[in-house]
Amino acid sequence: MSELAALRRWLGDLRSTVERKAEGLTPDQLAARSVPPSQLSVLGLVRHLAQMEHYWFVLTLSRADEPQLYVPDGDWDAQFRDAVADEAVVADAFDTWRATCARADAVMDGLDPADLEFVWDPDDRIGSVRDALIQVLYEYSRHCGHLDLLREAIDGRTGE
Amino acid sequence: MAHYRTRIVRVRWLAGRHERHVAARGPGPAHAGEPAGREGDVRRIPRQLPAHPDLDFNGAVGTQECVDDAFTTWRREIVKAERWFDSVSESDLGRMLPIARREGEEVSIRDLVVHMIEEYARHCGHADLLRECIDGRTGQ
Numbered sequence: 636m637s638e639l640a641a642l643r644r645w646l647g648d649l650r651s652t653v654e655r656k657a658e659g660l661t662p663d664q665l666a667a668r669s670v671p672p673s674q675l676s677v678l679g680l681v682r683h684l685a686q687m688e689h690y691w692f693v694l695t696l697s698r699a700d701e702p703q704l705y706v707p708d709g710d711w712d713a714q715f716r717d718a719v720a721d722e723a724v725v726a727d728a729f730d731t732w733r734a735t736c737a738r739a740d741a742v743m744d745g746l747d748p749a750d751l752e753f754v755w756d757p758d759d760r761i762g763s764v765r766d767a768l769i770q771v772l773y774e775y776s777r778h779c780g781h782l783d784l785l786r787e788a789i790d791g792r793t794g795e
Numbered sequence: 796m797a798h799y800r801t802r803i804v805r806v807r808w809l810a811g812r813h814e815r816h817v818a819a820r821g822p823g824p825a826h827a828g829e830p831a832g833r834e835g836d837v838r839r840i841p842r843q844l845p846a847h848p849d850l851d852f853n854g855a856v857g858t859q860e861c862v863d864d865a866f867t868t869w870r871r872e873i874v875k876a877e878r879w880f881d882s883v884s885e886s887d888l889g890r891m892l893p894i895a896r897r898e899g900e901e902v903s904i905r906d907l908v909v910h911m912i913e914e915y916a917r918h919c920g921h922a923d924l925l926r927e928c929i930d931g932r933t934g935q
Contacts, residue, residue, distance in 0.1 A: 638888070641905055641906060642909070645909055669927070670927060670928055675924075769912065772909065772912065772916075773913075776912070776913040776916030776917040777916040777919050777920040780916065780917040780919060780922075780924075781924060783920070783921060784921055784924045785924075
């Protein structure tokens, strides 16, 4: 298995974890905050992961000229703050995340295994295609850790 | 919300257990075994050891001795892991290693390393919320 295929398989597993952690929750549960004054919620994390996939795959690797997702006028807190218990907000978050994952997959379909070596900024800790993919896995894993405890707090459900 | 907060606080006890768990999953030579040198489809690292999979958490109690032991053990395993990493070259990443205590199962060095990043990151996510629960501290 190539390195690119292995990294993609890890990413697929982590996306599935997000689906499992959010499965069956009501809008109220999805928007429930962790501990006051924290704004962290399952719904906010889904919005943030959509933003993160979009940033790395669409804006950075594809150099698309689009505004960031869920960062209106540079307001980074909006991803979490505006994740409210509303059916439309919930539907938008999951639709946007899944659509962005599909766009990211299309970007990765266009990569050759050798493209992992491509460096656009040798001075940046995340300055190559490989670094970007590892960073995405790291982001997903850390946020899955948040989802683990959020879900356990909501209804006691645990597991991978 | 009060109920919700209580549920979060219930998991506070995990905080001291964290380091023990990470130390138990170290990728040092004792865990990785000798290289088998076979390429092919990659099998995943098992998420739990067959015997006493919860011992690293259940044995984590709030005593100075237990805390000292956890951090000492964790840091010692890091030193062993770093030494092992020093012996691995870029061209070794696809090499298969037998998995300790898993008869006949193997993992590539690349998957082992990515798995360690995933384990640390996910548990750092747990540590984020545990620490915020304990004293409100947030950030990377």
